[in-house]
Every structure is written in C-alpha cells, then in structure tokens.
Amino acid sequence: MDTQSNREQLIRFLATIKRPDLPMESITDDDGLIKSGLIDSLAMLEIIAFLESRFAIDFSETGVDPVELESIHKILDLIDRHSK
Amino acid sequence: MILKDYYHKITQFHESTRLHEFSVSPAGNFSLWIIVSLVLYATEYLFLVPLMILTQRFPSHRAWIMAVGGGGLFLFKKLNQLNVVDPFWFMVDGVLIVGLLYSFFYIAKGFAKLPRMVRNHPQFFLHGLLWLWILIVLLFPANFRRDPSWELAANLTVCLVFFAFLIWRIGFLLYSGKRGTIKQNGFVDHLIYCLPYLGASQVPYGKGLDYFYSKRATERLDLAKVQLSGLKLLVLASLWEVALDLLDWAFFSTAVDAQPLFRLHHINELILISTSQMPGAITVWTSLIVDMVYETTQLAITGHLIIGCLRLFGFNLFRNTYKPLLSKTLIDFWNRYYFYFKELLVDFFFFPVYLSFFKHHPKWRIFAATMASAFLGNFYYHLLQNFDQLIITGKMPSFVKFSSYLFYCFVLGIAIFVSILREQSQRGKPAVTCSTLVTARKIAGVWIFFALLRIWDHTDSAFMLDTRFFFSLFGIQL
Numbered sequence: 001m002d003t004q005s006n007r008e009q010l011i012r013f014l015a016t017i018k019r020p021d022l023p024m025e026s027i028t029d030d031d032g033l034i035k036s037g038l039i040d041s042l043a044m045l046e047i048i049a050f051l052e053s054r055f056a057i058d059f060s061e062t063g064v065d066p067v068e069l070e071s072i073h074k075i076l077d078l079i080d081r082h083s084k
Numbered sequence: 085m086i087l088k089d090y091y092h093k094i095t096q097f098h099e100s101t102r103l104h105e106f107s108v109s110p111a112g113n114f115s116l117w118i119i120v121s122l123v124l125y126a127t128e129y130l131f132l133v134p135l136m137i138l139t140q141r142f143p144s145h146r147a148w149i150m151a152v153g154g155g156g157l158f159l160f161k162k163l164n165q166l167n168v169v170d171p172f173w174f175m176v177d178g179v180l181i182v183g184l185l186y187s188f189f190y191i192a193k194g195f196a197k198l199p200r201m202v203r204n205h206p207q208f209f210l211h212g213l214l215w216l217w218i219l220i221v222l223l224f225p226a227n228f229r230r231d232p233s234w235e236l237a238a239n240l241t242v243c244l245v246f247f248a249f250l251i252w253r254i255g256f257l258l259y260s261g262k263r264g265t266i267k268q269n270g271f272v273d274h275l276i277y278c279l280p281y282l283g284a285s286q287v288p289y290g291k292g293l294d295y296f297y298s299k300r301a302t303e304r305l306d307l308a309k310v311q312l313s314g315l316k317l318l319v320l321a322s323l324w325e326v327a328l329d330l331l332d333w334a335f336f337s338t339a340v341d342a343q344p345l346f347r348l349h350h351i352n353e354l355i356l357i358s359t360s361q362m363p364g365a366i367t368v369w370t371s372l373i374v375d376m377v378y379e380t381t382q383l384a385i386t387g388h389l390i391i392g393c394l395r396l397f398g399f400n401l402f403r404n405t406y407k408p409l410l411s412k413t414l415i416d417f418w419n420r421y422y423f424y425f426k427e428l429l430v431d432f433f434f435f436p437v438y439l440s441f442f443k444h445h446p447k448w449r450i451f452a453a454t455m456a457s458a459f460l461g462n463f464y465y466h467l468l469q470n471f472d473q474l475i476i477t478g479k480m481p482s483f484v485k486f487s488s489y490l491f492y493c494f495v496l497g498i499a500i501f502v503s504i505l506r507e508q509s510q511r512g513k514p515a516v517t518c519s520t521l522v523t524a525r526k527i528a529g530v531w532i533f534f535a536l537l538r539i540w541d542h543t544d545s546a547f548m549l550d551t552r553f554f555f556s557l558f559g560i561q562l
Contacts, residue, residue: 017511041419042507045438045450052443060439063262067298 006079013050017043029073057082098312107308123318129393136396151275180243185278188254189271192261206258214251217244248468249286252428253278256292265294287425289390290401299400307398314395321388324381331378351375352542355553376535412526414503433461451501459497463490488545
C-alpha cells in the first residue's frame with residue numbers, strides 16, 4: 001500500500017476517535033494530535049490497536065515510543081518503516 | 085472582556101513575539117537571567133543559573149555542561165546527605181556510579197547483540213540485577229553501617245542506594261538501546277537525565293533522552309520562547325509558595341503565638357486523633373479537602389521548579405502538574421497531577437502489558453494494563469523507594485504501611501479503569517456543553533475521591549487505623 005492510501009485510512013480512523021467539535025481539517029500532518037486537542041491521550045491506545053490490526057505492526061518487539069505517534073506524519077513514517 | 089484580554093496577556097506573556105525578540109537582545113537576555121536569579125534566589129536551584137547561561141552561550145556543548153556541572157553538584161549533594169565524609173570513598177563512589185551508568189550505556193549500545201531473553205525483557209534483567217545486589221547487601225552483618233572497618237560494604241551499599249535511585253532512568257537508557265536511538269548520541273548526553281540533580285525523587289522528570297531531545301529548542305528565537313515559558317513556571321512556583329504560606333497561616337499553623345484562623349489538620353494528624361477528641365464533621369471533611377489541595381500545590385511547586393529549570397536549559401518539556409484541581413474525571417486528574425510519575429508507570433508497566441496480553445479483548449486489555457501500572461507498578465515503585473530507606477537506615481519498613489499503600493494502589497487502579505471506560509464510551513459522541521453547576525459537581529467528585537483515597541497514603545499510614553478513620557467519616561465505628 002502506498003503512503004497516500006495509508007494516509008486516507010489513518011485519517012478515516014482518526015475521524016472516528018477525534019473530539020467531535022474539532023474538524024480533521026483543523027490540523028496539518030505535522031501538528032501534534034494530542035497537543036492540538038484533536039484526540040486525548042487515551043485515544044493513543046486506540047491508535048495502537050488500529051496500527052496492530054490494520055498494518056500488523058507488532059509493538060511488543062519495539063515497545064511504544066509516544067513521540068512516534070505524535071502526529072499524522074510521524075505515524076505514517078512508522079507505518080512506512082514497518083512495511084519495508 | 086478587556087479584563088479577560090489583560091489576564092490572557094499577562095498569563096501568556098511567554099507567547100509574545102515582541103518579548104521573544106527582546107529576550108534575544110543583550111539587554112533582554114541580561115534582564116532574563118537577573119529575573120531568573122531573583123526568582124530562584126531562595127531555592128536550591130540557584131546554582132544552576134551559571135550552567136543555564138553557559139548552555140545558552142555554547143549550545144553545542146549543552147550536554148557536557150549539564151552533565152558534568154550538574155552531575156558533579158548532584159553527587160556532592162547526595163553524598164552529603166548520606167554522611168559520607170571520607171574524600172577517598174567520595175571519589176570511589178563517584179567513579180562507581182558513573183561506571184555503573186557507563187556499563188548500562190555500553191550494554192544498551194550493544195543491545196542487538198544481547199541474549200534474546202535480555203533483549204525481550206530488558207527491564208526484568210535490570211530489576212533482576214538490582215534485587216540480586218539487594219540480596220547480597222542484606223546478607224551483610226547488621227552492624228556494618230556503624231563499623232568503620234567495613235568501608236567496602238558500606239560503600240557498596242551507598243552505590244546500591246544510587247542504583248535503586250537511578251533504576252528508572254537506567255530503564256529509559258535500555259529503552260533507547262531497544263529502539264536503536266542510543267547510537268545517535270554519546271554517553272554524556274544520557275547523563276543529562278541519568279544524573280538527576282534536578283529531581284529529588286526516583287521519577288525522571290523529562291523521561292529518557294529520546295523524549296528530551298524531541299523537545300529541544302534549536303533556533304535562538306525558539307530557545308527564547310522556551311526560556312520564557314520556563315520563567316513563567318518559576319514565577320508560578322513562587323506564587324504557589326505564597327498560596328501555601330497562606331494555607332499554613334489560615335489553617336495549619338502550629339506556632340504558639342500564631343493561632344490559625346480556622347484550625348484544620350493534615351491527614352496524618354487526623355488519623356492519630358482519638359475518637360473522643362475528633363473535631364466535628366465539617367472540620368474533618370474540610371481538612372481532608374484542604375490537605376489534598378495543599379499536597380497538590382506542594383507537588384506543583386516542585387514540578388514547576390524542575391521543569392522551569394529544564395526549559396531554561398532549552399528543553400520544552402511538558403509540565404509535571406497541569407491544573408489537576410480543574411479535572412472533571414479521575415483519569416484526567418491522574419494525567420495532570422504528577423505527569424512524569426504517570427509516564428513512568430505507562431512506559432514501564434502499562435504499555436508492556438497492553439502490548440503483550442488480551443490483544444483481542446479490548447476491555448480486558450485495558451484492565452490488565454491499568455492494574456499493572458496504577459496498582460502493581462505504583463506499589464512496586466514505592467516498595468523500591470522504601471528499600472532505599474532500608475539500606476540507608478537499616479530499618480525494615482513495616483508491612484502495616486505497605487498494606488495500606490497496597491490498598492490505595494488497588495482502589496486507584498480500579499477507579500482509573502472505570503474512568504477510562506467511561507471516557508471511551510463518550511468518544512465520538514457530540515460534545516455536550518455542561519452548565520457551570522454540572523462542571524462544579526464533576527470537579528467536586530474528583531476532589532472528594534482523591535481526598536478520601538489519600539487516607540491510605542500518608543506518612544503514618546497503617547491499614548487498620550486508616551480504614552477505621554475512613555468508616556468513622558460516615559458514622560461507622562469499627
């Protein structure tokens with residue numbers, strides 16, 4: 001899958017867990033997801049579960065580095081690294 | 085509206101672009117350090133100001149300045165606390181501690197070559213080593229702390245105290261090894277957080293180097309902004325100091341010639357008051373709430389001073405305490421009250437369990453991870469902290485105290501789990517604007533929960549005594 005397709009899937013998923021009063025368009029790919037208020041820190045758990053199930057990323061090998069999940073851009077980088 | 089604007093301008097002064105620009109000018113920079121020195125004047129952090137100025141002047145040597153300067157001061161302060169006066173052993177201890185850290189840095193650097201078992205469970209390996217060392221020290225004769233001929237044993241014990249103190253920081257070092265990021269930096273960079281001259285407890289403020297460096301200001305204007313936000317925290321810490329003095333004056337003063345306006349009691353005093361002398365219900369309940377606010381303010385002061393200083397060094401770290409008393413849910417309070425302790429529990433207990441168990445059962449997965457962190461991890465952290473005391477003083481902490489804290493952690497774990505589920509069930513639903521009254525009710529609920537929970541977490545905790553007091557609040561005498 002290419003980055004564009006991954007991005008679309010990720011955005012669709014984030015739209016299901018984000019704060020309802022903030023539109024997805026309110027942030028850029030480099031904005032912090034939690035810092036911008038789009039999601040809360042608990043939603044991080046759901047992002048992890050999403051990445052495990054959709055992209056077969058096994059975090060138990062590497063552990064979770066919250067910095068890698070900070071923004072859409074960083075999550076896409078993580079997906080790219082794992083798909084190589 | 086105008087008042088609101090002024091309030092915003094004053095409280096958010098660190099966001100002002102004009103102030104950033106002024107701060108990088110020679111006059112602005114000079115003023116910044118003068119104000120920082122004045123704010124830190126009465127604190128133990130004043131000695132850090134020259135190091136902060138040096139790091140700003142020579143940013144490429146930031147790690148060296150912080151590690152060598154700060155590390156030396158940390159060792160000096162800590163060893164002084166332990167009454168080690170012999171210069172020879174002072175040097176030996178210093179070398180042993182830095183050697184210990186370097187050994188773990190070396191291990192982490194060669195992480196890929198470690199045995200599979202260690203690679204899979206680096207934290208088990210680390211804590212296994214600590215407990216092995218603790219067992220060895222416990223085998224020493226009981227009087228070795230007072231016997232001058234047992235210098236080696238005494239100093240091995242001092243190093244063990246440091247090992248226990250530094251263990252969570254070393255844990256972050258091993259995580260860097262596991263992620264492969266350790267190769268990007270040298271040993272000295274890791275000393276920034278490994279030598280915790282800015283933290284009085286085992287909790288690493290700022291976590292590991294990966295986190296530290298992800299928050300590093302690189303441009304001069306960015307640095308000015310981060311430094312001003314650091315100054316803001318220092319000013320806030322000073323204001324909270326004044327608030328604490330006011331609380332002392334109004335409620336807790338014990339001086340003979342300065343009776344408080346309205347006598348309240350700290351939680352550890354309340355527990356020890358006999359039933360016949362127990363003050364009225366209003367005093368007792370007010371004491372519980374005010375004491376919770378008092379303790380939260382104390383924690384905010386410590387955290388603001390430490391994070392404020394780290395920001396002045398150029399690291400834009402999250403606050404340790406961020407308006408916890410305005411939290412509307414338990415999980416929110418837990419996130420905002422003591423951020424870096426919560427992060428420690430998340431990194432070392434929550435995520436390892438969350439990633440390894442019940443992957444196809446979301447609720448069980450969260451339950452197991454929450455209990456592993458807020459309950460077991462929290463308890464284990466405090467157990468280690470008390471072993472630190474055992475080794476220094478030779479006094480075995482009583483099981484009674486531990487049982488009280490065990491109960492505290494258990495209730496906390498369950499409460500956080502329930503709070504997480506409630507939060508998750510609200511996700512995706514349209515936001516509901518709460519009335520002021522509903523918001524106040526939610527905040528009051530959080531205050532009451534944590535004020536009551538603290539009954540099992542204070543300096544003189546004893547499970548039966550604490551539990552008896554809890555029931556007496558509702559008129560039930562056990």
